[in-house]
Amino acid sequence: MIRTRGLRKTFRTGRRRKSTTVEAVAGLDLTVGEGEIFGFLGPNGAGKTTTLRMLATLLPPDGGEAVVAGADLRTAQAEVRRSIGYVAQGGGTWDDVTAREELVLQARMHGIGRAEAQARAAEALDAFDLTAFADRNCRTYSGGQRRRVDIALGVVHRPKVLFLDEPTSGLDPQSRSHMWDEIRRLRTAGMTVFLTTHYLDEADALCDRIAIIDGGGIVAEGTPTELKRGIAGEVVTLEVADHAAKAAEVLAALDCVRSAEVRDEGDVRLSVDAGETAMPRVMRALADVGVELTTIELHRPTLDDVFLTKTGRSLRES
Amino acid sequence: MKTLRDTWLVFQRHMLLLGRSPLSILLGVAQPVVYMALFAPLLKPALASMGADSMTDAYRIYVPGMLVALALGGGLYVGFGLLAELASGVIERARVTPVSRVALLLGRALRDVVVLVIQAAVIIVLAMPLGLFVHITDLLLAYALLALITLTSSAVSYGLALKVSDPNALGQVVNNIAQPLMLLSGTLLPLALAPLWLRRISDVNPFSRAVVGMRALFAGHAGDSSVWQGIALLAAVALVALAWSARLFARSVR
Ligand SMILES: Nc1ncnc2c1ncn2[C@@H]1O[C@H](COP(=O)(O)OP(=O)(O)OP(=O)(O)O)[C@@H](O)[C@H]1O
Ligand SMILES: [Mg+2]
Numbered sequence: 003m004i005r006t007r008g009l010r011k012t013f014r015t016g017r018r019r020k021s022t023t024v025e026a027v028a029g030l031d032l033t034v035g036e037g038e039i040f041g042f043l044g045p046n047g048a049g050k051t052t053t054l055r056m057l058a059t060l061l062p063p064d065g066g067e068a069v070v071a072g073a074d075l076r077t078a079q080a081e082v083r084r085s086i087g088y089v090a091q092g093g094g095t096w097d098d099v100t101a102r103e104e105l106v107l108q109a110r111m112h113g114i115g116r117a118e119a120q121a122r123a124a125e126a127l128d129a130f131d132l133t134a135f136a137d138r139n140c141r142t143y144s145g146g147q148r149r150r151v152d153i154a155l156g157v158v159h160r161p162k163v164l165f166l167d168e169p170t171s172g173l174d175p176q177s178r179s180h181m182w183d184e185i186r187r188l189r190t191a192g193m194t195v196f197l198t199t200h201y202l203d204e205a206d207a208l209c210d211r212i213a214i215i216d217g218g219g220i221v222a223e224g225t226p227t228e229l230k231r232g233i234a235g236e237v238v239t240l241e242v243a244d245h246a247a248k249a250a251e252v253l254a255a256l257d258c259v260r261s262a263e264v265r266d267e268g269d270v271r272l273s274v275d276a277g278e279t280a281m282p283r284v285m286r287a288l289a290d291v292g293v294e295l296t297t298i299e300l301h302r303p304t305l306d307d308v309f310l311t312k313t314g315r316s317l318r319e320s
Numbered sequence: 321m322k323t324l325r326d327t328w329l330v331f332q333r334h335m336l337l338l339g340r341s342p343l344s345i346l347l348g349v350a351q352p353v354v355y356m357a358l359f360a361p362l363l364k365p366a367l368a369s370m371g372a373d374s375m376t377d378a379y380r381i382y383v384p385g386m387l388v389a390l391a392l393g394g395g396l397y398v399g400f401g402l403l404a405e406l407a408s409g410v411i412e413r414a415r416v417t418p419v420s421r422v423a424l425l426l427g428r429a430l431r432d433v434v435v436l437v438i439q440a441a442v443i444i445v446l447a448m449p450l451g452l453f454v455h456i457t458d459l460l461l462a463y464a465l466l467a468l469i470t471l472t473s474s475a476v477s478y479g480l481a482l483k484v485s486d487p488n489a490l491g492q493v494v495n496n497i498a499q500p501l502m503l504l505s506g507t508l509l510p511l512a513l514a515p516l517w518l519r520r521i522s523d524v525n526p527f528s529r530a531v532v533g534m535r536a537l538f539a540g541h542a543g544d545s546s547v548w549q550g551i552a553l554l555a556a557v558a559l560v561a562l563a564w565s566a567r568l569f570a571r572s573v574r
Contacts, residue, residue, distance in 0.1 A: 058416050059415075059416065060412060060415060060416065080418055083416060083417060083418045084418050086416065087416075088413075088416040090409050090412055090413070092409050093409055094408060094409025094410045094411075094412055094413040095408075095409075095410065095413075096333075096337060096408070096410055097408075098337055098340040098341065099333075099336060099337065099340075103336070107329065107333055108413070108417070110329050111326070111329060111414060111417040111418075111419040112417050112418065112419075113322075113418060155413065159417075
């Protein structure tokens, strides 16, 4: 659905003499499959918005090529626009009109007839839980309500590809999970969703595949599970009453355990491939040799660990 | 066809917005009304050089000029509204849709024409007790002229807003264009008293042609050559301004 090769954008700012350049996006290669929820995870200033704006025809790339929904971004922008929806990071509604009026206009701007536009608007109001305030002016909405309206505006014409720039920023936990459900439903309806986020849990729970972007380039790409497994595997720490060395020796022989070591604190640290299946086998093996287990703990690497390994910084701090 | 439909869509939306804040229209006429009350009596002696013997004559010369000033000045400031729309993201939202780019400009410029038509009507009605009387066909021709001027000035203002993008800078640019243009059009101050070189410059200014045409209409001389010349000239100017601005709308990267 989306395919980019060497996509680049450099911004020049300041006066002629003291101009500085920012390489916002530096040669991006991406492939997003049909019906996929693809997440773009990265810290502030990583180039997420810039990439989205280029793919949504709002910003001409400085180099590289891209195909969106079968249309070439450089030569067939009108065609790209017919197949996409785009929800900007800051949204975009007029203050003195209602959500319903906005939705109807948006559908009409996509060439949909009056009656059909009204039906689509009602449908979108329903799907995004906006009916309670659909006929009030947008000026009166809370931040979260406004965000939901923004997203409804992006899908009212049923695009093939939907770009969402930080769809859940400003939403409370309940609206957030509601929004996730809604985005999953869009995928079920056959839409391809390309979203950006800097929430680790969102990338993890919602996205089929993610790309981690930093400094305008992709540092890692894959399913959340692949990425997490790819770095350190999972770690099981266990405490035994005694015979720690013997326990480590026995466990290292198991085929689900990559390595086992006794740490200074006297506990045993195992590196495993899949913690949830390894733990019962570890327990059984220890019981077989008569070593008494006091505690056992599974630590799964987070996407933040992935980011840390790839960039040397934590996403939380940057 | 699509452009017409889209223009109608954009226009409708802006009429809706206008209907919800009608105060802005009335605020726009406040200044011209004050001018009419204060300046015209003040200028009567000066207008005598243009054949104004009575107060009514003075208004017949002054009001058409002021209407041109309103169309020119009012239109030149609409760019600020566009900057606000750019900041709010509604323009970007429209730009991702296949909506015609020309329509984004035309729909707005037509809204500006409607605003001017209402404002001009207020002024003309207020001037009636002062003895101003215009024949309906003359009035329609006058409105045609004013509409062309507004299309020009608002298209230029939108174009400048897209180019300049900073509200402070836009204010400077607009002021620097509006002041000399109004002066050279003889809208408020008659050019009859101006030195010859200034009048020469004014002669090539299409808006001063429009002012002459407007005055002919308000004097009841619809057949005067300045009327059709003014309309033809302004139509050409409006077309150029719209084309320039529409191109910027289509190209603008923001
Ligand atoms: N119009 C612009 N002019 C100059 N620099 C820009 C412009 N837009 C973006 N940048 C710069 O490009 C870089 C990438 O910005 P971008 O908005 O794509 O980041 P982002 O990943 O969306 O960040 P955030 O999470 O804060 O939204 C930043 O360093 C930013 O300052
Ligand atoms: Mg961003």
